[in-house]
Amino acid sequence: MELSNPSLPNDIAITTKLDEAIGWARESSLWPMIFGTACCAIEFMSVAASKYDISRFGAEVVRFSPRQADLLIVSGTVTYKQGPILKQIYDQMSEPKWVISMGACACSGGFYDNYTTMQGIDQIIPVDLYVGGCPPRPEALLDALLTLQKDLRTNKYNPNRHENFKGLLDNV
Amino acid sequence: MFENMIVLSNEIHAFIKSKYDEGFNYLLDITAIDYSDYVTQQEEDFALVYILRHESFKNHIVIKTYLHELEIETISDIFKGANWLEREVYDQYGISFKNHPNLRRVLNHKEFVGHPLRKSYPITKGQILHETDDLIDEMNHRLLSKDLVCKTENGLFTECSKDLMFLNLGPSHPASHGTIRTYVALDGETVEAAVSEIGYLHRGFEKSCENHTYNQIIPYTDRLNYCSAISNNIAFVKTVEEMLGVTLSERAQAIRVMLLELSRIEDHVVCLAAVLVDMGGLTNYWYMYNPREDIYDLLSKLTGARLTNSYMRVGGMANDLYEGFEEDLKAVIKKIQHGVEQTLALIKHNRIFHDRTQNVGVISAEDALNYAMTGPNLRATGVAFDMRKDSPYYGYENYEFDVVVGSVGDVYDRVMVRFAEIDESIKIITQVMENLPEGDVNVKDASVTLPDKEAVYGTIEGAMNQFKLIYEGVKVPVGEHYSAVEATNGELGFFIVSDGSGTPYKVKVKAPSFTAMSAYPEIIEGSQLADAILTLGSLNIIAGEMDR
Numbered sequence: 001m002e003l004s005n006p007s008l009p010n011d012i013a014i015t016t017k018l019d020e021a022i023g024w025a026r027e028s029s030l031w032p033m034i035f036g037t038a039c040c041a042i043e044f045m046s047v048a049a050s051k052y053d054i055s056r057f058g059a060e061v062v063r064f065s066p067r068q069a070d071l072l073i074v075s076g077t078v079t080y081k082q083g084p085i086l087k088q089i090y091d092q093m094s095e096p097k098w099v100i101s102m103g104a105c106a107c108s109g110g111f112y113d114n115y116t117t118m119q120g121i122d123q124i125i126p127v128d129l130y131v132g133g134c135p136p137r138p139e140a141l142l143d144a145l146l147t148l149q150k151d152l153r154t155n156k157y158n159p160n161r162h163e164n165f166k167g168l169l170d171n172v
Numbered sequence: 173m174f175e176n177m178i179v180l181s182n183e184i185h186a187f188i189k190s191k192y193d194e195g196f197n198y199l200l201d202i203t204a205i206d207y208s209d210y211v212t213q214q215e216e217d218f219a220l221v222y223i224l225r226h227e228s229f230k231n232h233i234v235i236k237t238y239l240h241e242l243e244i245e246t247i248s249d250i251f252k253g254a255n256w257l258e259r260e261v262y263d264q265y266g267i268s269f270k271n272h273p274n275l276r277r278v279l280n281h282k283e284f285v286g287h288p289l290r291k292s293y294p295i296t297k298g299q300i301l302h303e304t305d306d307l308i309d310e311m312n313h314r315l316l317s318k319d320l321v322c323k324t325e326n327g328l329f330t331e332c333s334k335d336l337m338f339l340n341l342g343p344s345h346p347a348s349h350g351t352i353r354t355y356v357a358l359d360g361e362t363v364e365a366a367v368s369e370i371g372y373l374h375r376g377f378e379k380s381c382e383n384h385t386y387n388q389i390i391p392y393t394d395r396l397n398y399c400s401a402i403s404n405n406i407a408f409v410k411t412v413e414e415m416l417g418v419t420l421s422e423r424a425q426a427i428r429v430m431l432l433e434l435s436r437i438e439d440h441v442v443c444l445a446a447v448l449v450d451m452g453g454l455t456n457y458w459y460m461y462n463p464r465e466d467i468y469d470l471l472s473k474l475t476g477a478r479l480t481n482s483y484m485r486v487g488g489m490a491n492d493l494y495e496g497f498e499e500d501l502k503a504v505i506k507k508i509q510h511g512v513e514q515t516l517a518l519i520k521h522n523r524i525f526h527d528r529t530q531n532v533g534v535i536s537a538e539d540a541l542n543y544a545m546t547g548p549n550l551r552a553t554g555v556a557f558d559m560r561k562d563s564p565y566y567g568y569e570n571y572e573f574d575v576v577v578g579s580v581g582d583v584y585d586r587v588m589v590r591f592a593e594i595d596e597s598i599k600i601i602t603q604v605m606e607n608l609p610e611g612d613v614n615v616k617d618a619s620v621t622l623p624d625k626e627a628v629y630g631t632i633e634g635a636m637n638q639f640k641l642i643y644e645g646v647k648v649p650v651g652e653h654y655s656a657v658e659a660t661n662g663e664l665g666f667f668i669v670s671d672g673s674g675t676p677y678k679v680k681v682k683a684p685s686f687t688a689m690s691a692y693p694e695i696i697e698g699s700q701l702a703d704a705i706l707t708l709g710s711l712n713i714i715a716g717e718m719d720r
Contacts, residue, residue, distance in 0.1 A: 035344055037351045037373055038716055039398035039479060042442070046468070046478075049461040064346040081281040082351065082372045084304045085343055105375075111391070114295050114376035115288045116280065135479055168300055 028058035033069030037076030040103035077105035229562040253544035264289035279371035381679035385645025394480040400435035405484035411655040433597035439660035447709035488614030529584035533707030543691040547662020553581030559658035645674020685718035
C-alpha cells in the first residue's frame with residue numbers, strides 16, 4: 001500500500017490492513033519525551049535546532065510530559081539515584097511506546113564503570129534502539145529516528161515484545 | 173601565591189574564624205583525604221583540607237588538619253557555602269561535623285551504604301536505589317525555620333498553618349536544565365520554602381580519577397561542564413603541569429587563552445539561549461544556537477569532536493592549529509557577533525524582558541561571597557572577582573579587556589553580564605590571533621609528552637618512551653596542589669594529591685555550579701514560581717560539574 005502516492009485520485013477507496021494504516025499514521029506523528037540528563041541532552045538541543053532540525057521528520061513535538069508522549073529518548077547518564085525517576089516516567093507513558101537510548105552512558109554506562117552509574121538503562125526499562133557515541137552526532141540520533149519510523153511503517157514492533165522483561169526495579 | 177598550614181583538629185573552628193577576620197572570607201573548598209593507602213605513613217588515616225581565598229582575591233591558603241576521630245566542628249556558621257561542602261565530605265568520606273544544621277548525604281542516594289571515596293570502597297560496587305527521597309524531613313526543617321507548622325503523614329504534609337501546596341520541580345523537568353530537583357512549598361504562586369536535592373548526575377568522576385592515568389582523565393574532565401569542555405581540560409592539565417614544574421611554550425599558552433575564551437562564548441550562548449526560552453522567547457534560541465553550531469564545526473575540524481573535545485594534554489595539546497584556522501575563526505566570530513546582535517535587538521529594549529528579569533532572583537554581594545558563588549553570578553552582584561585579572565596565568569595580564577560587573581545581582585544582571593562577556597572574550601581572541609607566537613605547542617620533555625610518531629616507529633628509545641608514558645602515565649612528584657582557572661562559570665579549581673605514580677591519589681574539583689546551587693533555595697524563597705525557573709536558568713547550573 002502506498003497511501004502517500006499523490007497520483008491517486010481523491011475519491012478512491014483503498015483496501016488495506018488496519019495494522020498497516022495505523023503504522024503509516026504513527027510513522028510521522030511520534031511525540032518524543034526527552035529524558036535529558038547530561039552531555040547528550042546538549043547534543044539533542046542541536047538535533048532540535050535549525051541545522052539538524054528534527055521537525056523535518058515529523059517528531060518535533062518535544063514534550064516533557066510522559067503521558068502525552070510515545071517515544072522516550074533517554075539522552076545522558078542515568079545513575080542509580082535517577083533510576084526510580086526514569087522507571088516512573090516510563091511507566092507513566094501510555095502504550096504503544098518506544099524507547100531510544102542515546103549515547104554510551106544510557107546504553108551501557110559508558111566509561112563510567114563505577115559505584116554510582118547504572119550500567120545501561122536496559123537494566124530497568126526495555127530499550128528498542130541503541131545509539132552509540134559519546135555523545136553521538138546529531139545525524140546518529142536522526143538515523144535512529146528514521147530507523148524507528150521505517151520499522152513502525154512495516155509493523156516490526158510486536159506490542160507484546162517486552163512481556164517478559166524484568167528490570168532491577170520491577171516487583172519491589 | 174598560596175600557603176599551606178597544618179592545624180590541630182580541635183582548633184579548626186577558632187583558627188578559621190581568625191583567618192576569616194584577617195580577610196580570608198571566601199571559602200573555596202572543603203575536602204578530605206584518605207591516607208590509608210598512601211605511599212608514606214601519615215599522622216592519621218584521614219585529613220581534612222580547607223581552601224580559603226583572601227578578600228583581595230590574589231592569594232589563597234590551604235589549611236589541613238589530621239583527624240584522630242572522624243568528627244570535627246562545623247564551620248557552616250562562618251560560611252554558608254560550607255553547608256553543602258561539609259555534607260559532601262560526610263557523604264563521600266563519612267566524616268561528621270558537630271553542630272551542622274542538616275548533616276545528610278548530598279550526592280549519593282539515601283539507601284547508599286558506605287562512603288565511596290574511602291580507599292576501602294571498591295570502585296565498581298554499585299548500589300540500587302528503590303525509592304526516591306521524599307525530602308519531607310528537610311522540607312519540614314525548612315518550614316519550621318519560617319515559622320510554618322505542618323503535620324506529616326505517610327510522606328505527605330497535612331494541616332499546615334498556612335494553605336500550602338507542595339510541588340516538585342524536577343529532576344525531569346524542561347526547566348530543570350539537566351537533573352536538578354527543587355521541592356517547593358507554594359502559597360498561591362509564591363515560593364514560601366524550598367529545598368534542593370542534587371546528585372542525580374553524580375557519575376563518580378573523582379573515584380574514576382583514582383584508577384586512570386593523568387592523560388586518561390582528560391576525557392572525563394570534558395564531561396564536567398559539557399557546555400565548555402576545553403576549559404575543564406585546561407583547568408586540569410594546568411594543575412598537573414604546575415605540580416610537574418613544567419612551563420608551557422608561549423604558543424601553547426596563547427592557544428589555551430584563545431580556546432578558553434572561545435569556550436566561554438560557547439557556554440554563554442547556550443546559557444542565554446536557554447534562559448530566554450524559559451522566558452518564552454523561543455526566537456532567541458535559534459539566533460543564539462546557530463553560532464554555537466558554527467563553533468562546533470570549527471572545534472570538530474580542530475579537535476575531531478563537536479562537544480567533548482579532549483584537546484589538551486599534560487604539557488601541551490593534542491596537535492597544533494590547522495592551516496587556515498585563523499580565517500575559519502574570524503568567520504565564526506562574525507557569526508557569533510551577528511547572533512548576539514540579533515538577540516539583543518529583540519530584548520535590549522523589550523519591556524517584557526525587563527519586567528521579567530529586573531529585581532528578580534536577587535542575591536546580595538555579601539551573600540554571594542558567603543556562599544562562595546563565583547564567575548558571572550558573583551560579578552553580577554558587583555564584585556569584580558575574575559581570576560584572569562586577580563591572579564593572571566598564561567599571560568592574561570598582557571591582553572586588554574574589561575571585567576564586566578552588574579549592580580543588583582538579579583537575573584537581568586546575570587544575563588547582561590554574560591552578553592557583555594561575550595564581547596570581551598572576542599576582544600581577547602582577536603588580540604591573541606594578532607600576535608600568535610610561533611613555535612611548538614608541546615613541551616620537549618620525554619617524561620611528560622609523547623615522542624613524535626617517527627621516533628616511536630623508528631627508534632627503540634622512542635618506542636619505550638611511548639610505551640611507558642601510555643602504560644604508566646606521566647609521573648607527578650609527591651605532593652598536594654590546588655590550582656584554578658577562570659572558566660565560564662567562574663573559578664574552576666582542581667585539588668590533586670599525588671603519590672608519585674602516574675595515577676593521581678586523589679582529585680577534587682572545586683566546581684562553581686555546586687556553590688551556586690547551594691544558594692539557590694534561599695534566592696527563590698519569597699519569589700514567584702515562574703521567577704524561580706528564570707533564576708535557575710540565569711545561574712547556569714551545569715549538572716555534570718555540580719554533581720561530578
